[in-house]
Amino acid sequence: MRRKPIVAIDGPAASGKSTTARLVARRLGYIWVDTGAMYRALALKALWEGIGSENHERLKEMVGRTDVRLKERGGDLRVFLDGEDVTEAIRSPEVTHAVSWVCTFPFVRQAMVKLQREMACDGGVVMEGRDIGTVVVPDAEVKVFLDADVKERARRRWRELRERGVDVSLDEVEQDLTERDRKDTEREHAPLCRAPDALVVDTTSLSVEEQVDRIVGMVKVYMANRKKQIAKRKSQNLLKPCV
Numbered sequence: 218m219r220r221k222p223i224v225a226i227d228g229p230a231a232s233g234k235s236t237t238a239r240l241v242a243r244r245l246g247y248i249w250v251d252t253g254a255m256y257r258a259l260a261l262k263a264l265w266e267g268i269g270s271e272n273h274e275r276l277k278e279m280v281g282r283t284d285v286r287l288k289e290r291g292g293d294l295r296v297f298l299d300g301e302d303v304t305e306a307i308r309s310p311e312v313t314h315a316v317s318w319v320c321t322f323p324f325v326r327q328a329m330v331k332l333q334r335e336m337a338c339d340g341g342v343v344m345e346g347r348d349i350g351t352v353v354v355p356d357a358e359v360k361v362f363l364d365a366d367v368k369e370r371a372r373r374r375w376r377e378l379r380e381r382g383v384d385v386s387l388d389e390v391e392q393d394l395t396e397r398d399r400k401d402t403e404r405e406h407a408p409l410c411r412a413p414d415a416l417v418v419d420t421t422s423l424s425v426e427e428q429v430d431r432i433v434g435m436v437k438v439y440m441a442n443r444k445k446q447i448a449k450r451k452s453q454n455l456l457k458p459c460v
């Protein structure tokens with residue numbers, strides 16, 4: 218049994234996963250893993266190398282010689298691509314467009330899922346993405362499916378982009394989100410879907426603090442129940458030393 222649980226947060230684009238996962242991790246003292254950032258880093262490198270969606274072989278070869286790492290720096294998560302900090306570069310609209318096809322290849326997913334499992338195995342991790350509770354760590358102790366109305370998600374992403382100086386209309390952002398959701402849910406490998414045992418948290422009318430409180434609350438309930446279960450097993454003499 219892991220000492221600390223794994224918290225898996227899945228959900229569609231701009232449902233608030235990153236903000237929530239970062240704050241939940243901070244409150245619990247856990248590690249935050251943004252798996253979308255890892256796929257984005259690979260997409261950035263594919264763009265740098267001029268690899269298109271039809272170049273499977275070149276993409277495969279590229280993935281084999283690419284090092285993607287997430288590191289915590291000053292309470293923030295930095296993304297490193299072959300040792301270079303690409304945290305800001307992976308948020309460009311070009312990367313957002315390219316990641317939609319880069320992440321569909323099974324060899325890309327296998328390579329990233331391997332790294333993600335290594336990061337999660339000791340527990341004490343808040344991992345967010347599209348397939349965390351279904352494929353990456355189906356045995357995660359706490360599973361959340363974060364959702365929100367598409368119009369609200371579009372408004373949030375639009376505000377975010379405007380703050381970064383990206384000139385785009387609200388309609389374009391909504392169309393882009395709808396298209397990405399469609400691709401993410403319809404793709405063959407590891408599509409976006411809710412794990413049967415994930416709790417849906419609809420953030421449409423929740424504040425960030427409320428959604429963070431809700432998930433931290435779920436982790437606390439899990440920990441309290443686990444303590445009870447361990448005490449019960451002890452009282453029934455069911456906990457035997459592993460020899």
Ligand code: CDP
Nearest residue numbers: 230231252253254256316317320346347348
């Ligand atoms: O933040 P945003 O919702 O825009 O997306 P992201 O979490 O940065 O992920 C970027 C893209 O990577 C998504 O549109 C998914 O297609 C893909 N992704 C994935 O396939 N599997 C994951 N575990 C995480 C992201």
